[in-house]
Amino acid sequence: MEHHDLLAGLVRLHVLHHAAEHEIYGQWMIDELAHHGYRLSPGTLYPMLHSLERKGYLTSREEFQGSTRRRLYRATDLGRQGLAVAKRQLRELAGEAIDDETCISKNGGRESDR
Ligand SMILES: [Zn+2]
Numbered sequence: 001m002e003h004h005d006l007l008a009g010l011v012r013l014h015v016l017h018h019a020a021e022h023e024i025y026g027q028w029m030i031d032e033l034a035h036h037g038y039r040l041s042p043g044t045l046y047p048m049l050h051s052l053e054r055k056g057y058l059t060s061r062e063e064f065q066g067s068t069r070r071r072l073y074r075a076t077d078l079g080r081q082g083l084a085v086a087k088r089q090l091r092e093l094a095g096e097a098i099d100d101e102t103c104i105s106k107n108g109g110r111e112s113d114r
Contacts, residue, residue, distance in 0.1 A: 001038060001039060001040055001044055004044070007038065008048070011033060011038055011040065011045075011048065012048060012052060013083065013086050013087075013090070014032075014033060014036065014038075015029055015048065015049065015052065015058075015073075016052070016057060016058075016075055016079050016082065016083045016086075017083060018032060019058055019073050019074050019075040019079065020075040020079065020080050020083055022074075023072040023073065023074050024072070024073050024074075025070050025071060025072050025073065026042060026045055026046055026049065026071070027042075029045060029049075030042065030045055033045075049071075049073055052073075052079070053073065056076060056078045056079075057075065057076060057078055057079035057082055058073045058074065058075060058076060058079055059073070059074055059075075059076050060072060060073045060074070
């Protein structure tokens with residue numbers, strides 16, 4: 001993933017967001033992230049899932065479909081709490097980083113009115 005260090009946090013939040021709504025598994029998450037413009041390989045996503053689980057944000061169970069084994073992940077209470085905090089901060093950042101851009105063009109003429 002390009003700009004991995006910067007985007008990794010957003011990807012983790014995206015994972016948590018979906019895992020708070022329903023069980024997810026690796027390939028589903030990779031496809032979902034692709035719709036949002038993130039191109040992640042299993043080699044990037046799986047370690048993320050594992051570390052989120054190790055930190056207590058996700059819990060997982062194994063499911064067998066015939067001979068294929070799949071690990072399903074779901075957000076824990078800690079994961080939901082973390083997500084709620086992160087969402088507040090995300091809104092805060094969006095308010096500053098994104099609204100500022102539209103402000104600049106809107107305020108373009110205002111200074112000269114004074
Ligand atoms: Zn999504």
